[in-house]
Amino acid sequence: MQHQLLSVLIVLTVYAASLGAANVHGICTPQDLKGLTGFKAGIRLDTSGRLEKWVGLKCCEWEGISCDNATGRVTEIRLPGFISTSDDVYQSEIRGWLSPSITLLSSLEVIDLGGLMNLAGTIPPSIGFCLQKLRKVYLYGNQISGMLPESIGKLWRLEELLLYENKLSGSLPPSLGNLRNLNAMIMYSNQFSGTVPDSFTNLTGLVHLDLHNNSFIGAIPEKIGQLHNMKELDLSNNFLGGRIPLSITNLTAISVLYLDTNNLDGEIPSPSRLDQMPSLSFLRLHNNQLTGEISPNFANLISLQRVSLAHNRLKGSIPSSLGALSALTELYLDDNHLSGIIPESMGQLSQLLILSISNNMIRGPLPQEMSSLFNLQIINLSFNQFNFSSIPQWLLRLPSLSQIYMAGCGIQGEIPESLKIMPSPIQELDLSGNHLTGNLPSWLGTLTQLYLLNLSRNSLVADVPESITKLNALGVLDLHSNKLTGNVGQVFKMEQRFPQGPLTYIDLSDNRFTEGIEQIGIGAECGVQSLNLSCNFLSGRLPTTIKMCSSLKSLDLSKNNLGFNLPDALANLSSLEVLKLQRNRFTGSIPEGFLKLSKLRDLNLSNNLLVGQIPAGKPLANFPGSSFSGNTGLCGKPLNPCKR
Numbered sequence: 001m002q003h004q005l006l007s008v009l010i011v012l013t014v015y016a017a018s019l020g021a022a023n024v025h026g027i028c029t030p031q032d033l034k035g036l037t038g039f040k041a042g043i044r045l046d047t048s049g050r051l052e053k054w055v056g057l058k059c060c061e062w063e064g065i066s067c068d069n070a071t072g073r074v075t076e077i078r079l080p081g082f083i084s085t086s087d088d089v090y091q092s093e094i095r096g097w098l099s100p101s102i103t104l105l106s107s108l109e110v111i112d113l114g115g116l117m118n119l120a121g122t123i124p125p126s127i128g129f130c131l132q133k134l135r136k137v138y139l140y141g142n143q144i145s146g147m148l149p150e151s152i153g154k155l156w157r158l159e160e161l162l163l164y165e166n167k168l169s170g171s172l173p174p175s176l177g178n179l180r181n182l183n184a185m186i187m188y189s190n191q192f193s194g195t196v197p198d199s200f201t202n203l204t205g206l207v208h209l210d211l212h213n214n215s216f217i218g219a220i221p222e223k224i225g226q227l228h229n230m231k232e233l234d235l236s237n238n239f240l241g242g243r244i245p246l247s248i249t250n251l252t253a254i255s256v257l258y259l260d261t262n263n264l265d266g267e268i269p270s271p272s273r274l275d276q277m278p279s280l281s282f283l284r285l286h287n288n289q290l291t292g293e294i295s296p297n298f299a300n301l302i303s304l305q306r307v308s309l310a311h312n313r314l315k316g317s318i319p320s321s322l323g324a325l326s327a328l329t330e331l332y333l334d335d336n337h338l339s340g341i342i343p344e345s346m347g348q349l350s351q352l353l354i355l356s357i358s359n360n361m362i363r364g365p366l367p368q369e370m371s372s373l374f375n376l377q378i379i380n381l382s383f384n385q386f387n388f389s390s391i392p393q394w395l396l397r398l399p400s401l402s403q404i405y406m407a408g409c410g411i412q413g414e415i416p417e418s419l420k421i422m423p424s425p426i427q428e429l430d431l432s433g434n435h436l437t438g439n440l441p442s443w444l445g446t447l448t449q450l451y452l453l454n455l456s457r458n459s460l461v462a463d464v465p466e467s468i469t470k471l472n473a474l475g476v477l478d479l480h481s482n483k484l485t486g487n488v489g490q491v492f493k494m495e496q497r498f499p500q501g502p503l504t505y506i507d508l509s510d511n512r513f514t515e516g517i518e519q520i521g522i523g524a525e526c527g528v529q530s531l532n533l534s535c536n537f538l539s540g541r542l543p544t545t546i547k548m549c550s551s552l553k554s555l556d557l558s559k560n561n562l563g564f565n566l567p568d569a570l571a572n573l574s575s576l577e578v579l580k581l582q583r584n585r586f587t588g589s590i591p592e593g594f595l596k597l598s599k600l601r602d603l604n605l606s607n608n609l610l611v612g613q614i615p616a617g618k619p620l621a622n623f624p625g626s627s628f629s630g631n632t633g634l635c636g637k638p639l640n641p642c643k644r
C-alpha cells in the first residue's frame, strides 16, 4: 500500500518536472528538427515503420528519440535493427544512406543505428567537430563505406564505437590515439585495411578493442602492453604479421585475448611472473605461423580456461608445468610439430573437458594418471605416433567421455568389445585409419547415442549387421575403404525406421558390396545429403524411389556394375550438386529432366553405354567432354554433333 502511494507520488513528481522542462510540448529546436528530417529524407525504406511516424514538430516524442529535459535538445537516436517484442526478436531493415545532416544534432550522445543491413553512406567527415558529446556510436552490420574520418579522434567522450560488418576501408586514423575515454571499440567485419597505428597505445582508457574480420596488415603495435585497462582484445581474422610483442604480457587486466587467424610468427610470449596476466581466461592464437616451444612459463597464465594454439608450427614437447593450469577446460594443440610424450601432470587438469592434440608427432604410451580426468568429454589423439596396438581400457572408462577420436593410432585387432558400455555415452567414434580386422559386431546397435561413426580405412570384413538399423541418433556413417560385403540395404532400412532421423552422410565406398541398390529411398522421405557407394560391385537398376532422397547434394555411384536406363526420377533431386555415375553399364539416353538440375556443378556420366543426343542447354552444356566420353553413342555438345 505504502509502496503504491510512493510510486504514484514519484510519477506525479516526474510529470511535474517534465512540465517545467523546456520541451514542454515535445517540440525540439529548429536545428535538431532539421537534422532529424534530413536524416529521414536519406532513408528510402524502413521495414519497421518507425520513421513513418516521424511527423510534426514534436520530435522529442518520436520513436527512437530522447531529449534532454532541461535543454530540449536531442541526445539519443536509437533505431536498432534488432527489435525485441514480448515473444520474438526480429531484424528490421533500412534502405538508404546516412545523411550528413545528423551532424546538426550537436547534443547527441548516443547513435544506435546498428544492424539495419542496408544503411549505406559514409561516416560524416565533420563528426568529430560537430558531435562532441558522443559517447556511444553503433553503426555495425550496415553498408557504411569510406574511411574512418580523422576527426573521430576529437570525440574525447567516446566510450563505445561499434562499426563491425560494414564496408569501411582505408587505415585507421592516427587520431584514434586521442580517444582516452573509449572503453569499447568494436569494429570487426569491416574492410579496413592498413596497419594498426601505434597511436592506439595512447588509448589508455580502452577496455574493449575488437577489430576482428577486417583487413589490417602490419604488426601489432609494440607498445600494446600500455593499455592497462584492456579487458578484451580481439584482432582475429586479419592479416597481421610479425611477432606478438613481448609487452602484451603487461596487459594486467586482460581476460579475453584473440589473435587467431592472422600471419603472426615468432614465439609465444609467456609471462615470467604470476601477476602479469592474472585474469587471462580465453586465449586464441590458432591459425598463425607461431614457432618455437611452448615455454614452461606458459603455466604462469593461471586463470586460463580455454586455449587454442592449433595450426601453428610449434615444436618441442608439452611442458609438464601445464598441469598447474587448474582452471583449464579446453586445450587445442592440433596441427603443430609437437613431440615427446603427454606429461603425467595432465592428470591434474581436473576441469578439463576437451583435449585435442591431433596431427602432431606425440609418442605413447598415454600416462595412466589421465584416468583421473573425470570431466573429460572429448579426446582427439588422431594422427600422432602413438602406435597404441589397443585402446587403453581405462580411457573407455572415463565417465564423461563421449567423443573419441583415435584415427591413425596404430590400433590393431577386432573392434574392442570394451566399447560396449550400457547405457553407452559414446556420441562420436573415429577409429579410422587403424588396422582393425574382423566384422562389424552386432552390439554396435547398442550405441544408442552414436551420432558419428568413422571406421573407414581399416580391414573390416563381412556384412553390415542388421542391428545397425537401431542407431536412431546416427548422422554420419563412414565405412569407406574396408572389405565389407553383402547388402547396402541395411543402411537404407535405417532411413525407413527413422524417416525424420538425423542421418545425412553415408560413405560406403571402396568396399565389396554387391546388392541392395534397389532399396534407396524405399518407404518414407530420406534425408541423406551425401551418399557415396563408389568402387563396389553393385549391380541392378537405380530405382525411381531415389526421388524420395530429395535432400541429396552429392551422389556418387561410380565404378560399379549398375545398369538399365537412368531413371527420370534423378531429375527430381533438385538440390543435387555432384552426380558421379561414371564406369557403370547405364543404357538408354540422358533424361531431358537433367536440364532442371540447376545446382549441378560436378557431373560425370563417362564410360557407360549411353546413347542419343545430350540434352542441349544448361547445366549440361557447362561440363567438359570427359563428363560424357566413353559411351556407346552419345552425341551433341560438348561431344561431336549428332549425325542426321
Ligand SMILES: *[C@@H]1O[C@H](CO)[C@@H](O)[C@H](O)[C@H]1NC(C)=O
Pocket (backbone or CB within 6 Å): 014, 018, 069
Ligand atoms: C526526463 O523526463 C522523463 C519523463 O518525461 C523522465 O522519465 C526522465 O527521468 C527525465 N530525465 C531527467 C534527466 O530528468
Ligand SMILES: *[C@@H]1O[C@H](CO)[C@@H](O)[C@H](O)[C@H]1NC(C)=O
Pocket (backbone or CB within 6 Å): 174, 175, 176, 177, 178, 199, 202
Ligand atoms: C600519444 O601520446 C604521446 C605522449 O603522450 C603524444 O606525444 C602523442 O602526440 C600522442 N599521439 C597521438 C596520435 O595523439
Ligand SMILES: *[C@@H]1O[C@H](CO)[C@@H](O)[C@H](O)[C@H]1NC(C)=O
Pocket (backbone or CB within 6 Å): 165, 189, 213, 237
Ligand atoms: C569472419 O571471417 C571468417 C573467416 O575469414 C568467416 O568465416 C566469418 O564468416 C566472418 N564473420 C563475419 C560475421 O563476417
Ligand SMILES: *[C@@H]1O[C@H](CO)[C@@H](O)[C@H](O)[C@H]1NC(C)=O
Pocket (backbone or CB within 6 Å): 225, 246, 247, 248, 250
Ligand atoms: C612492462 O611494464 C613494466 C612496468 O610498467 C615495464 O618496466 C616493462 O618495460 C614493460 N615490459 C614491456 C615488455 O613493455
Ligand SMILES: *[C@@H]1O[C@H](CO)[C@@H](O)[C@H](O)[C@H]1NC(C)=O
Pocket (backbone or CB within 6 Å): 334, 356, 358, 359, 378, 380, 381, 382, 383, 403, 405
Ligand atoms: C580430431 O582430429 C581430426 C584430425 O585432425 C580432425 O579431422 C577432427 O575434426 C578432430 N575432431 C574433433 C572433434 O576435434
Ligand SMILES: *[C@@H]1O[C@H](CO)[C@@H](O)[C@H](O)[C@H]1NC(C)=O
Pocket (backbone or CB within 6 Å): 387, 388, 389, 410
Ligand atoms: C607399432 O607396434 C607394433 C606392435 O605393437 C610393432 O610391431 C611396430 O613395429 C610398431 N611400429 C612403430 C612404427 O613403432
Ligand SMILES: *[C@@H]1O[C@H](CO)[C@@H](O)[C@H](O)[C@H]1NC(C)=O
Pocket (backbone or CB within 6 Å): 407, 408, 430, 432, 433, 454, 456, 457, 476, 477, 478, 505
Ligand atoms: C573419417 O576419417 C578419415 C580420416 O581417417 C577422414 O578422411 C574422413 O573425412 C572422416 N570421415 C568423416 C565423415 O568425417
Ligand SMILES: *[C@@H]1O[C@H](CO)[C@@H](O)[C@H](O)[C@H]1NC(C)=O
Pocket (backbone or CB within 6 Å): 480, 481, 509, 510, 532, 533, 534, 535, 554, 555, 556, 578, 580
Ligand atoms: C567417393 O568415394 C571414392 C572412394 O572412396 C572417392 O574417391 C570419391 O572422391 C568419393 N566421392 C565423392 C563425391 O566424394
Ligand SMILES: *[C@@H]1O[C@H](CO)[C@@H](O)[C@H](O)[C@H]1NC(C)=O
Pocket (backbone or CB within 6 Å): 547, 569, 571, 572, 593
Ligand atoms: C518429379 O518430376 C516430375 C517431372 O518433372 C514431376 O511431374 C513430379 O511431380 C516430380 N515428383 C516429385 C516427387 O517431385
Ligand SMILES: *[C@@H]1O[C@H](CO)[C@@H](O)[C@H](O)[C@H]1NC(C)=O
Pocket (backbone or CB within 6 Å): 582, 583, 603, 604, 605, 606, 607, 624, 626, 627
Ligand atoms: C570422368 O570420369 C573419367 C573416368 O571414367 C575421367 O577420366 C574424367 O576425367 C572424368 N571427368 C570429369 C569431368 O570428372
